[in-house]
Every structure is written in C-alpha cells, then in structure tokens.
Amino acid sequence: MADPMRIRAVAKDGIVSVKILMSHAMETGQRKDEAGKAVPAHFIQQVSATWQGKTVLSATWGTAISKNPFLEFSFKGGQKGEKIQVTWTDNKGDKRTDEATIN
C-alpha cells in the first residue's frame, strides 16, 4: 500500500481550494534499470475527489504526470469542518483513498 496523500483544503469566500500531493513512482515504462531492462510502467490512471457524496473533480492521467503527483483545484460550496475524499487508482489496480477536513 502506498503512502498516504497529503491533502490541504481551505475554504475562503465560499470557495474551497484543494491541494493534493500523492506518493507514487509514476514509472513511464520508458526508463531502463541498471541491468538495462525496461522498468514496467506503473502510474496513476484515475483520480477523483468527492465532497458530500458529489464528485467535485475527476481526472484521467497518462505517464507524463510527474513522480509524486501534485494537483490543485477548487470548487464552490464547501464549509469549514466538512470532509473531502480523494481516491486514485493506478494501472496495476492499486488504489488509495484519503480524507481531509476543510479548514
């Protein structure tokens, strides 16, 4: 299981801005290891964020997203103290969900 995401969600003037830092190797499949063998691709394909059961962002990613991906977005309506959940799924079927409280 991968390390937890770091999620920061801050409400201001009715808009919640969310910053997420994920922990993932994001291997492109193009890189070779020391023995010259290609390292298989291993990368996050899908990310979604939900608030109050509503999807506030969903993304699909290719291999070009940097290692330990960063994502920033914002949505209307969230209040302090409410929770948001973020889930990613990678190409090997690994999955991780983390939750954060809006500040």
Add this chain to the structure above:
Amino acid sequence: MNQTRRNVLKAGGGASLYALLAAAGLLQPDAALAADWNQKAFEAKNLKDALGALGAGTPANSNDIVMTAPEIAENGAVVPIGAVSKLPGTESISILIAKNPTALAASFDIPAGTEPAVSTRVKMAESSDVYVLVKAQGKYYVTKKEIKVTIGGCGG
C-alpha cells in the same frame, strides 16, 4: 466517451450487458463515465492522434484559456502547468505535450460547481509545444505555449 460506451456494447453483444451495467449503477453519467480511462487517447503517439481519440478533431484557438507555465524548464521531470478556462460551460480541461512519447498527459473533468482551473506537474522529454485543450458547451478550444527543457525528464 460515446465511443467507449459503443465499444462496451459491441464487446458485450448488445443491450443485455448495457442493462446489466445500468442496473448495477455502473453507467451513472457523472460517476462511471467521467472515470473512464481513454486508452486510445493516452497511447496516441502524436498530438493529432491524441486529439482525434479525444474527439476534439481540430480545435479552435482561444484567448480565453490561460496557461501558466515556465518559458524554460530546468528540470523536464517536474514542469508545473496551470490551466484556467474563461470559456462559459467548461466541461473538461486536458494537457497535451506534442513531443512526448505519448502526447496526452492528463484530462480533468470539471463538474458544475468546480472552478475551471487546475494545476499539476508534468514530465517533458524535450522542448516542446504544450497545449491546453478545453471542451466547453460541446466544442473544443485550444491554446499553446512552447516550453524549453534544459534537462530531459522522461524516465526520471
């Protein structure tokens, strides 16, 4: 999206599978469809094929899309890209890098209530034009910017 749904129908041999998926709640418009990973688009080797696979064809240039990115990226492994759409009814924002081994880097679906603005970090194999593609009210618009990379990043 429609194309994927069509493939599902074809593979399953018809309406019965569709009914099954719908009954299982797998075809809810904003949950399941938004999360589809468009394999054809993500595996496209060049910009034109990626745009084709996204259903964007030849998008119109627009000044209402703002891309925030460095002119020169010192490290191609980590290039910050921000994209803001001022087009009304923005449905999705995609980032494409023309000279990467696969052009499409990311697609973001923007549901109602979410600001049409995202930021992330991408890898660039070499200096290249970077495109932000926006789908708004069913039409596609694009803006581009050349980013020079001093150290290659694909692989790191």
